[in-house]
Amino acid sequence: MCGICGLVGDNDPVLLARMLARLVHRGPDDEGMHSAVGVSLGARRLRVIDPRGGHQPVRNETGSVWAVLNGEIYNYRELRKELIQKGHRFQSDCDTEVLVHLYEEEGAEGVYRLRGMFAYAIWDRERELVLLVRDRLGIKPLYYSVQPGRAGVAHRVLFSSELPSLLEGLPDWRIRPQAITDFLSLLYVPGPDTMVEGVYQLRPGEALKIVRGRLEFWRYYRPEEEVHRQVESPNGDQRERFLHELRDSVQAHLVSDVPLGLFLSGGLDSASILACMREVIPGSIKTFSIGYEAPEDQSYNELKAAKLLATHFGTDHTEAVLRPDAVSLLPRVVAGMGEPFADSSAIPTYLVSEVARQSVTVALSGIGGDELFGGYPRYLGIRAAARYAALPMAMRSWIAARAESLSDGSGSRNALGRIKRFLLDGNRPLHEQYLRWTTFQPAGWNGPLLADGLRMAVADSSALRHIGSLFDQWPSDEPADRAMGVDLQTYLPDDLLRMGDRMSMAHSLELRVPFCDHHLLAFACSLPAATRLQGWQLKGFMRSALRDLLPRSIVAGPKRGFMLPLGRWLREDLREMSRDLLSDEAIRRRGYVNPSYVQWLLAEHQSGRRNFTDQIYALMVLELWHRQVVQPVAHQTMGVGAA
Secondary structure, three states: OEEEEEEEOOOOHHHHHHHHHOOHHHOEOEEEEEEEOOEEEEEEEOOOOOOOOOOOOEEOOOOOEEEEEEEEEOOHHHHHHHHHHOOOOOOOOOOHHHHHHHHHHHHHHHHHHOOEEEEEEEEEOOOOEEEEEEOOOOOOOOEEEEEEOOOOOOEEEEEEOOHHHHHOOOOOOOEOHHHHHHHHHHOOOOOOEOOEOOEEEOOOOEEEEEEOOEEEEEEOOOHHHHHHHOOOOOHHHHHHHHHHHHHHHHHHOOOOOOOEEEEOOOOHHHHHHHHHHHHHOOOOOEEEEEEEOOHHHHHHOOHHHHHHHHHHHOOEEEEEEEOOOHHHHHHHHHHHHOOOOOOOOHHHHHHHHHHHOOOOOEEEOOOOHHHHHOOOHHHHHHHHHHHHHOOOHHHHHHHHHHHOOOOOOOOOOOHHHHHHHHHHOOOOOHHHHHHHHHOOOOOOHHHHHEOHHHHHHOOOOHHHHHHHHHHHHOOOOOHHHHHHHHHHHOHHHHHHHHHHHHHHHOOOOEEEOHHHOHHHHHHHHHOOHHHHOOOOOOOHHHHHHHOOOOOHHHHOOOOOOOOOOHHHHHHOOOHHHHHHHOOHHHHHHHOOEOHHHHHHHHHHHHHOOOOOHHHHHHHHHHHHHHHHHHHHHHOOOOEOOEO
């Protein structure tokens, strides 16, 4: 596990050192650089595989091919053995070195042989080629920016594992206005775009070849292609195959030369990983769960279910009962993300990562299980929407008229409010119904909230338009199946995996996600929709397959995850902080939103009349990002469209 960065079309060791300095948390154990004519590669290393060796950048026998890697190649031992048989000589036992020799044998197409989570760069001196690659599902990040070239080179390209590191090489960068509205709608900025003009992410399953300054993008993996490989088989056979694929994935993710453990929420995903770990690890397994001390926060505690699992499987379990200092915690979380990100699940993920890092260097997580096997209520909602759309127009109009009187609801995700919007918009296409469940816009959000300057700078939400097109393009007739396909390409990489990577790496902890293994994903997508989404029960197929491996209460239990009482915190612990961050002065300084509307949001939430947890938190994160990340890098006050 590392943080990587570099320059193509330029050689600037001073800049490379500054970029690496912003990645120390990703790799506190070692630093390495390689510079040649027209290229500089850098890496910060967290020692996981071959702790004594494995210094990066790595090279081949002649020094003509160099590589840096962020992530892990789980099948590196098999590949290493094969490459040695073909005559390649290795200088270490590290997985990164496999990349250079595999590239020598198969070129860029060697990526098809890799099983793992990775973002890597390869420099081929003889061909004057740099290859940037991101893994199939986007588990590991890779940001890049293309600048005008120098001295006859068509383009100068900068790349890095994190946005603040990349910005070290862009002194005149500007905020992208569209990103502000996308962020306020989704609570994250969807890829491949970022908050910054001219800075992008490689998409999941994408590579970029840079040859003498010329750029060639290559999409080597598309998850929708797995849908066409459906294999009909009896349900019993499908359940057995699921268990085989899950066990295989978990075992692959256990490759490590340092201590590892598991984030244990007590839910189905982490429980199933634990069951598979127990089958192959005879000794102690370290598991980690968090809860909250305050009596009013006990509904967010998941310690009971997690402890039941820990006792059942005999783990070395750590429970962290917390009453965190929310005022000091929030700035650390925002700084750790490095970019605007307002999914509040980042906070407990940050906390459990902090606890786990005291004992282990690697932790497994159940991220991805919901997207593969139907774990979100919105999948039932989008299925219901298809049924609702079949009702006569007059009936839908009658229901919509009465939905106006419904409360907007309460709770962290404001479920009742989303149901209200769902009923009010029952005449809309199915992909727009889906958006009612996945966006965070109260009624009139884009009207009274946005300041005139920002509203004029953006025509509409390109992010939402993009999600709609993905919904329509997923090759399935089942609406819920299509919604899961959209989540695989948006919410999973841009929210959950981004959060997991940044919050764990903030503590120099490597997070692994067995449900995001591409073999397991291929199996999930090959299942007929009627099998993967059985009836009206979330994860019906998965529950059926796991009934003999897990305690009955876990198999039948509700969805769990790392949640926190943010709504209460905003009324109590964070009340003064929210007033400071969202003061009229601060709001006017940025120029994004209307101060009067923000004050109304605060008053309504703090009185308890309405729940605007997500909206207020998003605005606070945006302001904290300006104060903690933007200004230290840009050294300027930010406004719409400019640094």
